[in-house]
Amino acid sequence: MAEIRIRAVEAEDGDNGFFKILSQLTHAPVVPRAKFAELVRKERADGSRTTIVAVTAEGSVVATGAVMMEHKYIRGGGICGHIEDIVVDSEFRKAQLGKKIISKLVEISREKGCYKVILDCAEDNAPFYEKCGFEKKECQMALYF
Amino acid sequence: MAEIRIRAVEAEDGDNGFFKILSQLTHAPVVPRAKFAELVRKERADGSRTTIVAVTAEGSVVATGAVMMEHKYIRGGGICGHIEDIVVDSEFRKAQLGKKIISKLVEISREKGCYKVILDCAEDNAPFYEKCGFEKKECQMALYF
Incomplete structure (x- = not known):
C-alpha cells in the first residue's frame, strides 16, 4: 500500500482510469475532455465539491470519492458535507483503501467547518x-426522471 | 389556500418568519441580515441551490424547502438534485402545502436537467x-462533529 497516494482529482485523471473506476459503481461513460477539465476547475475554484482519487505509483486511479459542501440556512448558516460516489477498484478492496478515502473526506469536511457529514449507502x-x-x-x- | 403563493426565497424573508419556520425543523437561529442576503444572492447567481417559500397574502412564510444541484462525474457528468430542509408550519399541514412544495422542487430538478432527485427522511x-x-x-x- 505504500505506493498508493491519495490526492485531489486532476483533469489528467480522465486518461488514468478515473471513469473505468467509476464504472464499477454505476453508469459512467467518459466525460469529454473539455467538459471534465471544466468540472474539475470549477470544483477547485468554488470549493463546492472536493473529489479525491487514490493512485498507484504508475498513476492509475484505483479508488475515488467526493464530498460536496451544502451551505444551509439552518444552524446559523451551517455547512453539511455530503459524501458521494465512493468506489474502490475490486482488486484493492482488501487494502483498507475505502476506509482511507472516507477518513480523508471526513477530515476535509471537518476542516471546511461542517457541522456534520452524511452519506447514503446500501x-x-x-x-x-x-x-x-x-x-x-x-x-x-429517490425519484428517477 | 388560494392566498398562499410559492416563490423563490428573498433576502426580506428573514424578517417574514423564515427562520421561525425552519426552527420547527431543527436548530435555526436567525442568520445575520448581511450573511443571509449574501447566501440568497449566491444561490440565485450560481444556481447551486433553489430555496422556495410559501407565503400568505400578508407575506408571512408558512413553508419552505430547497433543492441543491450536484454536478457529478458519473452519468456523463449528470446532475443529481438533493431536496433538503422541508418544513411546513404546523398550522398549515392539512392544506397539502408539503405536497405542493415537493412538487415544485421536483419540477425545478426536472427543468435543470437532473437525472434523479433524492432526499433523506424519517x-x-x-x-x-x-x-x-x-x-x-x-x-x-451521519457523522456529527
Missing part, C-alpha cells in the same frame, strides 16, 4: 460506515 | 414521499 454497507464513525439516521428516497 | 415520513412519486432506496448515515 443497507449491506452500513456496518463498514459504522466502523468509520457514522451512525444510521434516516432513509433515502 | 422512516415515518416515507409514505408521504411515496405519494409524491419517490421510492425507498438506501439508508442515510
Whole structure:
C-alpha cells in the first residue's frame, strides 16, 4: 500500500482510469475532455465539491470519492458535507483503501467547518460506515426522471 | 389556500418568519441580515441551490424547502438534485402545502436537467414521499462533529 497516494482529482485523471473506476459503481461513460477539465476547475475554484482519487505509483486511479459542501440556512448558516460516489477498484478492496478515502473526506469536511457529514449507502454497507464513525439516521428516497 | 403563493426565497424573508419556520425543523437561529442576503444572492447567481417559500397574502412564510444541484462525474457528468430542509408550519399541514412544495422542487430538478432527485427522511415520513412519486432506496448515515 505504500505506493498508493491519495490526492485531489486532476483533469489528467480522465486518461488514468478515473471513469473505468467509476464504472464499477454505476453508469459512467467518459466525460469529454473539455467538459471534465471544466468540472474539475470549477470544483477547485468554488470549493463546492472536493473529489479525491487514490493512485498507484504508475498513476492509475484505483479508488475515488467526493464530498460536496451544502451551505444551509439552518444552524446559523451551517455547512453539511455530503459524501458521494465512493468506489474502490475490486482488486484493492482488501487494502483498507475505502476506509482511507472516507477518513480523508471526513477530515476535509471537518476542516471546511461542517457541522456534520452524511452519506447514503446500501443497507449491506452500513456496518463498514459504522466502523468509520457514522451512525444510521434516516432513509433515502429517490425519484428517477 | 388560494392566498398562499410559492416563490423563490428573498433576502426580506428573514424578517417574514423564515427562520421561525425552519426552527420547527431543527436548530435555526436567525442568520445575520448581511450573511443571509449574501447566501440568497449566491444561490440565485450560481444556481447551486433553489430555496422556495410559501407565503400568505400578508407575506408571512408558512413553508419552505430547497433543492441543491450536484454536478457529478458519473452519468456523463449528470446532475443529481438533493431536496433538503422541508418544513411546513404546523398550522398549515392539512392544506397539502408539503405536497405542493415537493412538487415544485421536483419540477425545478426536472427543468435543470437532473437525472434523479433524492432526499433523506424519517422512516415515518416515507409514505408521504411515496405519494409524491419517490421510492425507498438506501439508508442515510451521519457523522456529527
